[in-house]
Amino acid sequence: MAVPVTFTLPQGLNASAPPERRGIRRDHVRLMISDRQTGKTVHTRFYQLARYLRPGDVIVLNTSRTVPAVLQASWMREESVLSTATEIRLAHRYDEENWDAMVVAEGVRAGDRFHFSPSLFATVVAVREQSPLLRLRFSLRGSDLYEQIYALGEPVRYEYIKQPWDLDYYQTVYASVPGSVELPSAGRAFSWEILLQLQKKGVQIAYLILHTGLSYLLDDRFKMKPEENCEQFVISPETAQVINRAKQAGHRIIAVGTTVVRALESAALSDGTCLAKQGWTCLHIDEHTSLKIADGLMTGFHEPEASHLDLLSAFVSPPLLTGMYREAIQERYLWHEFGDIHLII
Incomplete structure (x- = not known):
């Protein structure tokens, strides 16, 4: 022990x-x-x-x-808008277009989409039991995806960082x-x-x-x-x-x-x-x-x-x-x- x-x-x-x-x-x-x-x-x-x-x-x-791993998105299910401001925290880059991420919201399902900008969205391709992390597949890949992440995201900031x-x-x-x-x-x-x-x-x-x-x-x-x-x-x-x-x-x-x-x-x-x-x-x-x-x-x-x-x-x-x-x-x-x-x- x-x-x-x-x-x-x-x-x-x-x-x-x-x-x-x-x-x-x-x-x-x-x-x-x-x-x-x-x-x-x-x-x-x-x-x-x-x-x-x-x-x-x-x-x-x-x-x-x-990377600035905290992003804001509109949460879509089919044609319905469930939220216009959902926080998503990237957790691990899996490959050129897929990331594991944490969505700061309850009830996310496979197939849901998150729209970050007119040129970037992501689809939930896997939800895990007993874990807050899920798999997102982005509409862009490689350097094009990073360009959008850097333009839209903010650094992860914990409670001891006051601003x-x-x-x-x-x-x-x-x-x-x-x-x-x-x-x-x-x-x-x-x-x-x-x-x-x-x-x-x-x-x-x-x-x-x-x-x-x-x-x-x-x-x-x-x-x-x-x-x-x-x-x-x-x-x-x-x-x-x-x-x-x-x-x-x-x-x-x-x-x-x-x-x-x-x-x-x-x-x-x-x-x-x-x-x-x-x-x-x-x-x-x-x-x-x-x-x-x-x-x-x-x-x-x-x-x-x-x-x-x-x-x-x-x-x-x-x-x-x-x-x-x-x-x-x-x-x-x-x-x-x-x-x-x-x-x-």
Whole structure:
């Protein structure tokens, strides 16, 4: 049975605005560095990161770009209009024209249509029992569909975010491939200056893609376990080669985000070799998981009872992790996608 990571998060530590709107650069957020073995911590700022990494280390970044996943639509059944303003939250891109999505309304049936604009509608092709997610087939596909989503949608915003922020605040500087419905936030603090500093020191930068899914379904009746929250990923031959050469030379692989850990460990052989691979991962990582590739993790701070804490427990024992989190609270670190950063290494 898993040992829980127990702490109470004060409301005042929820970061409700991007750092840039709090008067600091994105790479000047605070950085807490924790030793996996001892739990000892160092407190610094993110722009000092290069001081704490070694030549030969590999930083692995997720280049998935955040899409504005909250859309408004008219709900049609045959020729009847059931609603002129129904909220739809995209959850996972299935293929070029199909998405799993959550409709914030009751009674949706297969065959219903949602009209978003004169040039875009979607048809419900599958409704699932015991799940708020359904499958939508859009009238456009590929880049044409993304163009409409970017024109019409808004970023997913949770209750601790008190006002809307532009989509640009929900992107990492290196994001390039649209597909995440929530910001892969562990990499948000990186600037091009920091990446250049790391490369000058001899730290290698590798990239993969994992498109994040919708993590909160608005109703506590519906909580997806990690193994039910499958996400699409791509690891290129170039990235696999960089990782494998570094591992063979005894260097550390540092995953930037739980998304990156999930992708890497889904492509790992038992001997620690990273495969070039693409597909879907439903991997659940917890304290009983023997990590094959990732040696360190850079991440934000996660809420009590979040499944992300299970994954962090694969890097550091739950008692030590509890101590780290209580220290972060005592030191007034900020939580969530606009908050501070935690490096476990």
